[in-house]
């Protein structure tokens with residue numbers, strides 16, 4: 001997805017608002033990128049009858065990289081599961097084999113006051129969550145709804161990982177930690193769940209290949225507590241799909257806003273989909289109020305991880321840091337700057 005301000009850009013809710021700004025920033029860098037866009041989510045359901053039309057999946061499969069906004073629309077919550085907007089992002093992840101989700105969180109200079117934590121606690125945050133993205137209770141079967149023999153409605157899902165799925169995300173966790181400060185914390189619920197005991201066993205086995213990385217294990221409930229008590233203790237976190245989803249939203253408020261956290265979803269070959277960790281925010285959609293920085297930073301991750309343009313990525317990141325240091329803030333950070341004006345600021349900072 002990408003290109004100008006086309007009507008298929010960015011998915012649902014604030015997706016189009018924020019992707020439009022990221023595309024403006026990429027265009028300003030004059031990198032010679034070819035953009036193509038396709039409908040996705042609730043918007044695609046309306047125009048094409050399915051949240052992930054075959055043409056959209058085919059375009060994503062052909063592309064060198066995918067920039068994704070958000071999907072999700074309250075008007076679609078009554079649809080059968082397979083037609084809901086969220087199935088589009090789940091389908092892209094599964095069909096494209098995007099098993100590894102990198103979600104960095106660090107405190108930008110000047111933003112300590114925006115954190116939900118005390119400034120001195122927030123100031124220490126520089127962590128990377130490596131979230132498994134194509135397994136776990138999200139995709140396990142059987143799942144469904146039925147009526148029990150007693151006539152009660154019942155819902156069920158299956159939490160499931162096999163050792164190969166755990167091993168490949170564990171290796172990426174160790175590699176990531178090796179490129180950072182050399183510490184990997186594996187988060188699970190091995191005290192209760194069989195899936196998590198296997199996770200812990202396999203991660204521990206893989207650790208033998210990475211003697212230079214210090215591995216620790218932590219239960220997810222404790223991790224949630226530690227993330228607000230002393231987040232500076234974390235370097236790289238590796239965890240499953242569900243725990244990673246929850247912990248990354250929590251980490252976002254520790255550095256100021258969910259509107260700041262980008263992500264990369266990678267396959268085994270380095271192809272990727274790039275999206276902010278937030279959703280379609282229907283409460284502020286179309287009002288020029290969304291923070292576009294998470295998506296702009298996702299575009300930077302795209303340049304670095306999929307397009308071999310690390311210098312351009314660093315330029316975007318430096319521009320975002322400069323804009324935040326200047327005090328410019330969207331509403332989520334307590335400011336008054338609109339979505340498009342924030343895009344203008346970043347583009348101006350690129351030139352500076």
Ligand code: NAD
Pocket residue numbers: 014018069070071072073074086089258259260275277278279280281282283284289290291292294332
């Ligand atoms: P959300 O992330 O969309 O919004 C949560 C809160 O954060 C809202 O108050 C919203 O206004 C605010 N917020 C989010 N992004 C913001 C931004 N960039 N700038 C300023 N404020 C921002 O989560 P939700 O409300 O739980 O979900 C809304 C819809 O989005 C649902 O349909 C959900 O399924 C979907 N969703 C999609 C994705 C995705 O496409 N990857 C991710 C999360 C949620």
Ligand code: IPM
Pocket residue numbers: 086089090245277279
């Ligand atoms: C995210 C979202 C998705 C997830 C939903 C919309 C399927 O919350 O990307 O974090 O749970 O992975």
Ligand code: MN
Pocket residue numbers: 245246249277
């Ligand atoms: Mn989420």
